[in-house]
Amino acid sequence: MKTNELVKRNISGMQVIKTLQLLLEDDYTMAQLIEKLNANEKESIFNNSVVSKYINTCRYCGIDIPKIQNKYFVAKLPFGLNLSKRDIELIEKLQMTAVEKLTNKPIKELNSFLNKINKFSNKNIIKVEKDTLDLTKEYFYNAIEEEREVLLLFRTKEMVKCKPLDFVVHKGKNCFKVLYDNKVKNVIIDRLVGLKILGKYFKAEAEQGLTSKFKVTGALAERYSMREHEEQTENKFPEYILITNHGEAKDELFSRLLRYGKHCEVTSPQSYRYEMKSILDEMLVNYGEK
C-alpha cells in the first residue's frame, strides 16, 4: 500500500484548494492570505503572484471572489449551498424561535451551525462599481423587502451596519437612505465599494416547564405515542399508562392534555394538578355551570 508521501499529486492543485479553504474561513487581505498559507510550509512558497494566480483559478471556476477594501470575499461558490430566499426565511425563523424559547447555550450552538451554513452558502455581497450599480440597487431593495440589515463598506475602509430604508436621488447623487444610530442618513453610493446583506438577530428569555406526570386511559392509552421528552413510567394497561414528561413548556403541555378530554389526568406535580383543576372549574363557570 502506498503511503501519502509516495502518491503522485499536483502540488499547485493542492495549494489552490488550500487557498479557497482559507478564503471560506474568513475575509482576508493578500498579505494575511500569504502569511496564513505560508504558516504551514517549511519555506515561504506563497507570494503575491502565486496567490493571485490561485485566486484567479478559483474565479475561473465560477467562484465569485470580489476584492473589497483590500479584502477578498467569497461571494458565490458554484458547488456551495445555494440558499433560496425561502431558505433564508427558515433560518431566520429558527433563530427567532431559538431566542424566544431556548437558553443561551443552545442558542450559541444553533448560531454556530447556522454560521457554518452561511459560510458555505452563496453570500449576498457585492462590489459597488459603475457596472454593478443596478445589481447593487436590487440587493438593497431586497434587503428592505426582507427586513434585513446591511453592511455598507466605504472607500475610506469604514464599515457601517445599518437598516436600509430607500434608494433616493439627493442633490443629483444616487444615495442609499439608511437608519444608522437612530438617525436617517443619505449615503452617497459613490462613496461605497461594497454592500453586504446581513440577517436579523433578536434576544428573549427562555421558557422551560417542570417534569410532570399524567395518566392516559381508554383507547388513547393504546395509541398514545410518546414525545421525545417523554417516557412511559408505568404500564397498567388496559387501565392506564403513566407518562413522565420532562420540561415541556407548561402552556403547550396543558393545551395538549386538555385535548385528550377525560382520557388524561395530571398526577404531578401537585401545582400542575391544581392548575388543571382550576382551568376546568373556570371552563365550567364560562358556561354558567358552577
Next chain:
Amino acid sequence: MFKTADKTELNQISLTGLRALVLIGLLIAKPRSFNEIRRAFIDLKIIDEKTSNDILRIDLNTIKLMGCDISRSSAKTDFRYILTKHPFSIKTTKNEISALKKVYNHIKRKADIYLLIEFEEFFRKIINHLCDEESKEALIGVSIFKYYDYDTIKMLVEDCKLRNTLDLTYQKPNAKSECRYQVIAQELVYSNDKIYLHGQNVDNERPIVLNLRRLKNILARRKQEHNFEIKSFKITFLLKNINKDDLTINEDVIDKTDEGYIIEGTYHNEFLAIQRVLSFGARCIVLSPTEFRNTIVEKIKEMRKIYED
C-alpha cells in the same frame, strides 16, 4: 456549473488547480465514472483527447490528499466515484444538531404540514453538504418525516390539491386485519406530532381522518370522480387573550367584543372541533351550535370529575 476553458486565459491561472476544483465540483454534483469525468474535462477543454488517463488519476489522488473521501469505483457503485466528504463540506457537532432539534421541536408545535415540508426540503439541501454520515443521520433524525415515507407525503399533498380519490389499505388501532377505504383526499394535517389525512369516505359519504403512520398502501389514485358535497363542521366561539399564533387557516375572526374575539372555525369533523375547543382551556367559550356547546359542557364535567380528590 463551469465555463469552457479559453486557452488564451489559461496562462493566468493554475491548470492543475483548475482541474482539482472542477473535479471536486463534478463529484459534488453527482457520482461519476472515470470516463464521465474524462468526458466532462474534455468538454470543458481543460484536457484534450490525447491526455493520458494518468493525469486524471493524479487529480483524483490530489483531491483525496486534500480531504476528499471518494469511494472506489466498483460494480457496487455502478463503476462511479462517490464523493462522501470534501474540504468544502460542512462539519457539524452533536451539540449543534441537538440545538437545531430543540428549536425545530418548538417550531413544529405550531407549524402546519406545509411549513414542515419546507423545513424538510431545507434540511435535505443541507444534508448533501454535510461532511460525514453521522451528521447526516443526525440531521435526518431532527425532522418529523423520519417516521414517514417522504415521497408518499409529497404525493398526498398533490392528491389533496387535486381532490384525488385514493384506494388505500389502513391498519385501524384495534383491528386484526387491514381495512380498505376509498377516500377523497382533502387535506394533510400535522397535529399532535402526527400527520393525518383528512378526507371523505366514498362508501358512506362521511368525513374520515387517517393517521398516516397506519396507512399501509395506496393501491390506486384516480382523478376526482365523486361530486357529493364535502361536509365540514362549523362552530363559533369566543376566544379571550388571543395570540397571533393562536388561529389556524380554518379559523376566522368575525367580530370583536370587550371580552375577546368571535371566531368562526371550520373543522373536518366534530371530534376535531371538540379537541380544538378544549385545547384553548378557559380562554374559549362555544357560542354555537347549541348542541355542540352542550357536548363541550359534558366533556368538561367528565374531565373535572377526574380531579375530585
